[in-house]
Amino acid sequence: FAGVVYHYDQQGVHRAGSGWEQSICIPLVQPDMWELLQHWDQLLEEFSLGEAWLPHRYEEQQHNCFTFALSFVNAVRRGRGRPPLSQARFTEAFLLPHTRQAARYLHLHQQLAHRDCYIVPLEGQEQQQ
DSSP: OOSOEEEEETTEEEEESSSOTTSOOOOOSOTTOHHHHHHHHHHHHHHHTSGGGSGGGOBTTTBSHHHHHHHHHHHHHHHTTOOOOOHHHHIIIIIHHHHHHHHHHHHHHHHHHTTTOOOOOOTTHHHHO
């Protein structure tokens, strides 16, 4: 994926085009919601300018990058007439499935790295990458 990552810390909101290559990309919008995808960047930019995300409001445990992400998702949901997600539901529905999958992949990678084997792409995969 190419794009910009928005993140929030004690210095406020940052936009980064690199440095997040080892991150997990979690799709939040269904592909058939193209009208929302068209406005996603604008919504995120406007949201990130809100007073709630000023540097002095950052608090490591209660008002952090996770809060920023969940608040944005809930703002989008509210705009579409949907109820907000709790932290637990957001974590369960969106984060845990992808982090579990990544953990399994990393475990497999570690196991293969410590054995005398290598991975050969399936025929036709070379052209896709």
